[in-house]
Amino acid sequence: MHNDTIVALATPSGSGAIAVIRLSGNEAITIASTCFKSVSNKNLLKQKTHTIHLGHIVENERTIDEVLVSIFKDPNSYTGENVVEISCHGSSYIQQEIIQLFLRQGCRMATAGEFTLRAFLNGKLDLSQAEAVADLISSDNEASHQIAMQQMRGGFSSEIAKLREELLNFASLIELELDFAEEDVEFADRTQFKQLIERITFVLKRLIDSFSVGNVIKNGIPVAIVGEPNVGKSTLLNALLNEDRAIVSEIAGTTRDTIEDEISIGGIGFRFIDTAGIRDTKDVVESIGIKKTFEKIEQAQVVMYISPLTPKGGIAEETIIEIEKIKNKFPQKQLLVILNKIDQITATELADLITNLKPHVPNLIPISAKTGFGVEALTNKLLDLINTGALRNNETIVTNSRHYDALLKAFEEIQKVQFGLETGLSGDLLAIDIRQALYHFGEITGEITNDDLLGNIFANFCIGK
Ligand SMILES: Nc1nc2c(ncn2[C@@H]2O[C@H](COP(=O)(O)OP(=O)(O)OP(=O)(O)O)[C@@H](O)[C@H]2O)c(=O)[nH]1
Numbered sequence: 001m002h003n004d005t006i007v008a009l010a011t012p013s014g015s016g017a018i019a020v021i022r023l024s025g026n027e028a029i030t031i032a033s034t035c036f037k038s039v040s041n042k043n044l045l046k047q048k049t050h051t052i053h054l055g056h057i058v059e060n061e062r063t064i065d066e067v068l069v070s071i072f073k074d075p076n077s078y079t080g081e082n083v084v085e086i087s088c089h090g091s092s093y094i095q096q097e098i099i100q101l102f103l104r105q106g107c108r109m110a111t112a113g114e115f116t117l118r119a120f121l122n123g124k125l126d127l128s129q130a131e132a133v134a135d136l137i138s139s140d141n142e143a144s145h146q147i148a149m150q151q152m153r154g155g156f157s158s159e160i161a162k163l164r165e166e167l168l169n170f171a172s173l174i175e176l177e178l179d180f181a182e183e184d185v186e187f188a189d190r191t192q193f194k195q196l197i198e199r200i201t202f203v204l205k206r207l208i209d210s211f212s213v214g215n216v217i218k219n220g221i222p223v224a225i226v227g228e229p230n231v232g233k234s235t236l237l238n239a240l241l242n243e244d245r246a247i248v249s250e251i252a253g254t255t256r257d258t259i260e261d262e263i264s265i266g267g268i269g270f271r272f273i274d275t276a277g278i279r280d281t282k283d284v285v286e287s288i289g290i291k292k293t294f295e296k297i298e299q300a301q302v303v304m305y306i307s308p309l310t311p312k313g314g315i316a317e318e319t320i321i322e323i324e325k326i327k328n329k330f331p332q333k334q335l336l337v338i339l340n341k342i343d344q345i346t347a348t349e350l351a352d353l354i355t356n357l358k359p360h361v362p363n364l365i366p367i368s369a370k371t372g373f374g375v376e377a378l379t380n381k382l383l384d385l386i387n388t389g390a391l392r393n394n395e396t397i398v399t400n401s402r403h404y405d406a407l408l409k410a411f412e413e414i415q416k417v418q419f420g421l422e423t424g425l426s427g428d429l430l431a432i433d434i435r436q437a438l439y440h441f442g443e444i445t446g447e448i449t450n451d452d453l454l455g456n457i458f459a460n461f462c463i464g465k
């Protein structure tokens with residue numbers, strides 16, 4: 001049942017200049033009007049939708065705050081119900097007093113995501129759009145924001161919904177044929193049907209492929225910082241993040257566990273992973289850390305190998321061998337070789353070094369993590385590496401693993417349908433596979449739901465959204 005009136009703070013808890021308290025439900029305007037005294041003696045119940053009113057929240061003779069009340073009437077609101085938004089002064093005390101007052105007046109405290117859940121149940125948003133609302137709220141860089149925005153506008157679900165409808169049409173026709181089985185008629189044009197299946201296959205493939213890009217954009221591109229102990233990996237992590245995140249010391253083997261943090265560079269989220277320096281060691285804990293380093297390289301998309309300088313200011317033969325080893329072991333990773341601590345050598349020495357190394361290490365990046373020299377060139381290089389072509393084209397990208405899962409299952413079923421069509425499978429069996437595919441399409445947009453699924457999705461929202 002969702003016909004009770006719910007209330008929650010829509011802005012973050014704590015104090016601020018202004019806070020917004022939200023009510024939604026049949027009685028929202030009625031309840032608000034019992035606690036609100038307009039400065040111009042207006043009756044809230046008689047006001048039009050989408051209007052704002054200045055007045056006071058009062059309980060008996062006591063004035064709690066001067067506020068602005070916005071009214072949205074069913075069905076023209078976020079939830080599709082009557083909605084009232086009260087902008088009050090942002091002290092925690094005032095927020096709590098007003099919310100308590102509404103609870104006494106018959107509202108119920110909203111659960112996490114309940115406003116958006118109601119919007120979904122009232123047909124204001126489909127499920128993938130509702131999920132995009134949560135992504136939008138948590139998006140903290142340009143790329144993830146852009147994807148969430150596009151999904152919220154329905155880019156991807158409208159495509160799925162359209163294909164689902166066409167498929168549904170064919171399913172009905174084929175099922176109709178079954179009713180006339182004796183007459184051996186064909187209502188569903190098999191050629192057109194084959195074409196539709198091909199189109200669906202194409203779209204599904206594209207969406208499924210986009211997931212790897214989408215996931216990376218949502219969670220940040222993983223970049224592992226690796227190298228021997230003491231070369232300055234942790235110093236570089238700190239320089240990239242612009243904060244003292246990792247402990248730095250002149251003792252080799254300082255970092256034993258991996259340290260990760262995310263930052264947005266040029267609108268793209270990067271997750272930098274500082275690792276334990278690679279060396280042969282008898283120390284048990286350090287060995288575990290080094291094992292973890294290799295696991296992190298596996299997971300990373302970009303590997304930054306920090307090359308040590310020899311005491312003479314050159315690069316040792318072993319280092320070049322080590323670089324080759326990493327290249328061969330992880331051929332599919334983007335490898336950046338970084339020459340750190342160049343503040344310890346002269347410009348001429350550096351120039352010589354780069355010339356000598358060119359044949360072995362074509363794109364060597366000289367930096368000083370300590371002074372910050374070259375760090376910007378390094379981040380520019382990172383941006384160059386990342387192919388954001390998919391994003392720039394404004395193509396639909398799937399970021400949600402629930403959608404990904406449903407798309408994979410739908411794809412599997414569609415392949416069965418395709419196979420059935422090619423091998424002349426009987427209509428009744430074909431219909432079963434089509435229904436299965438339809439089911440998975442419906443899972444994405446929310447035509448097919450169950451309480452567990454909804455509970456799971458909306459539990460991840462904040463209260464008040
Ligand atoms: N001169 C100079 N010293 C640096 C630079 N980067 C790091 N260092 C110093 O090198 C030492 C080791 O730095 P760390 O960042 O702890 O090195 P690490 O690679 O994380 O070492 P482990 O965690 O032990 O593997 C510290 O004393 C740093 O101050 C640099 O660019 N120039």
Ligand SMILES: [Mg+2]
Nearest residue numbers: 233234254255
């Ligand atoms: Mg370290």
